[in-house]
Amino acid sequence: MSDFVVDIKNLSISAGSNSLVCSSDFNVRFGEIVGLFGDSGSGKSVFSLFLLGLLNRSVFKCSADRAFVFKKQKKPFFNLLNKKKSDWNDFRLRFISLVFQDPATSLNPVLTCGQQLSEVFYLLKKGNLKKNCLVVLKEVGITNPEKVFNSFPHELSGGQKQRVVIAIALASEPVLLIADEPTTSLDPSVQKEVLDLILSLKKTRNLSVVLISHNLDLINFYSDRVIVFKDRFFVENKPNKPVEHLVSLNKILNKIREKKIDTSFSLSNFNLNNSLLLKKLKLFDLKNVSLSYVKNNKKFTALKNINLKISGGDCLGVVGGSGSGKTTLGRILCGIEKNYSGDFYYNDSVFSLLSSVQMVYQDPFLTFNPKYTVGDSVNEIIKLYKTNTSDKELFKFVSLDTSLINRFPHELSGGQKQRVSIARVLASSPKIIVFDESISALDIETQFSILNLIYFINKKLNITVIFISHDINSIYYLCDKIIVLKKGLIIDSFKTKNLFSNNRKYYTKLLISDSNFKKNV
Known part of the structure; x- marks a missing residue:
């Protein structure tokens, strides 16, 4: 008899001379x-691949005194070293x-859910088959199982897609569920819904979960251990005690704040001699801008009557839940989305929309050519825009070792790839x-x-920043001004210092509340 569904003793994983997990x-x-907590690149996902038997055993060497999975507290029925x-x-x-x-990359886009x-x-x-599908879709909180059953992934929200992925995972009635960063791409309110669902399934199914x-905050909130x-090394935290790694968080953040950035990289390197002149000059003026499109023969409004002014040197935070119109607004500002109504003015006397406004996306891996080194990707932009700089200077500026220039995207961590994305954007001498959502998939230190x-970049190089996020904490940390979007409408607009004012709208207060998990079980 065993109390454990998974019992691993003295596990070591290595790749060549590199030790990834030690005894x-x-x-x-x-x-x-x-809950399994670790920074980006710490090896959490390598361990999850070991549990799933997906490590290439010709590359990775795995050893342990024991590594068994049990079912219904009987004798071990599977050896993970098999x-x-x-x-x-x-x-x-x-x-x-x-x-x-x-969830978007977990589902096949050409098949219905x-x-x-x-x-x-x-x-x-x-x-x-259909009856079984509808039962499990209902179990994971899908309010209209029949509709979702017949829908393609792109027709669902992020939260709905993740519920479908969980339904697929539950269909086989597993004894163990591995949730590897299951809510990173979701806004706080949807994160809570998905994690509450996992917590509920744990109770109703007696399901064991490894939450990576x-x-x-999330790990401490939802985990029993x-x-x-x-x-x-794996270091277990004592029950009901603060995680030691969390205690040092403020020290970590203070060290980051004190860390000096290479200021030898001057404005002249960017060909931004007019950057100081742009400061406080009106760059964008949106008046009653709206955008709608047809989805399933129904009209969907992405943005409605947006009125917004952005000046040179601004650092504007755009916050809202999934489907609020944040990304659509960003695409309009970049000149990518053009099927809008209303007046969109930009100061074409001082900048060109398509060349001077650049975007840094959520998933940097999808923005790189996997066949190019990251240095090639940066140099391509330097040559295109004839910028007076080099890949080495840009890498130093974004705090990357120049030895990474010859690496391919898959050889870098998430944080490193995002820094290269920023270096590549800077190579075009942008003004805005x-x-x-450029940091949502990264660990808190990164x-x-x-x-x-x-x-x-904003304060010293005078580059105007529009920072889109569902995380109001990061916006509060970075931005001077904030607008709150809900269902395509700007429902609140204020200076960051007034975030906690009593004058804030109810939805803004809800976003503040949802940014902190409170255990309610």
Whole structure:
């Protein structure tokens, strides 16, 4: 008999001469949520791939005194060190499931959600596929299972897509669910809904969960136990005690704030001799700007009657939930989205819309050519815009070692890729940069490092910044002014120092509340 669904003793994982996990113990009890916390690049996802048997054993060497999975507290029925592919296929189908970070990339865009969910029940040889699908869709909180069953992924919101992914994971009735950064791409209110769902499933199904995240508050809030992955070792935190890694957070952030950025990279390197002249000069003026499109034969309003002025040197925060119109507004400002109504004025006497306004996206990996080194990607922009700088200068400026210039995108961490994205944008000598959810997928230490870099770009280089995020905490840290979007409308607008004023709209107060998890179980 065992109390554990997973019991691992003295696990080591290495790739060549690089040790990734050293002599560590890990276990999960039946009906328990174990939080696994670690910074970006710490090896959390490598460990999850080990649990799923997806590590390439010709590259990764794995050893342990024991590494068993149990079912219904009986004798061990699967050895995680097993190398037989057919055994792993059956194990992954019936006993263990994974929920990935981005539901959009987890689902096949050319198949309906019902078709994808039905595949699991078909493989398990369970009859009446549609009935089984509708039951599990309802279980994960889908209010209209029939509609979602017939919908394609792009027709659903981020939260709905993640619920569908969870439904697919639950279809096989697994004993263990691995949730690898399951809410990183979602806004705070939807994050809470998805995590509350996982907490509910833990209770109703006696489901064991490994919750992997770099979000300190989230891990502490939803987990029965917390294990910190640090310096290649698992360190278990004592129950009901603050995670030691969290205690030092303020010290970490203070160190980041004090860290000096290479100021030898001057305005002249950007060909921005007129940047100081742009300060306080009106750059954008939007009057009654609206944008609608047709979806499933229904008119959908993305933006409605937007009135907004942006001046040179501004650092404007745009905050709102999923589907509020944040990205659409950013695309209009960049000149990408043109099918709008209303008046959109930009100061063409001092800048060109398409060449002087640049965007940094949420997922940097999707913006790079995987066949180019990151240095090639930066140099391509330098040559195109004939900028008086070099890839080495830009890498130094964004605090990257110049040895990374010859690396490919997949060889860099998330934070490193995002810094290269910023370096590439700076290579075009921009006057305005739109950051669209550019730090949401990064651990908190890396987030604040990137925020510090953006702050320097805005204050020292006088580049106007529009910072789009669902995280009001990062906007409060960085921006001077804030607008709040809800269902395509600007429902609140104020200086950052007035965020906690009693005059704030109810929805703004709700965003502030949702940014902090409060345990209610």
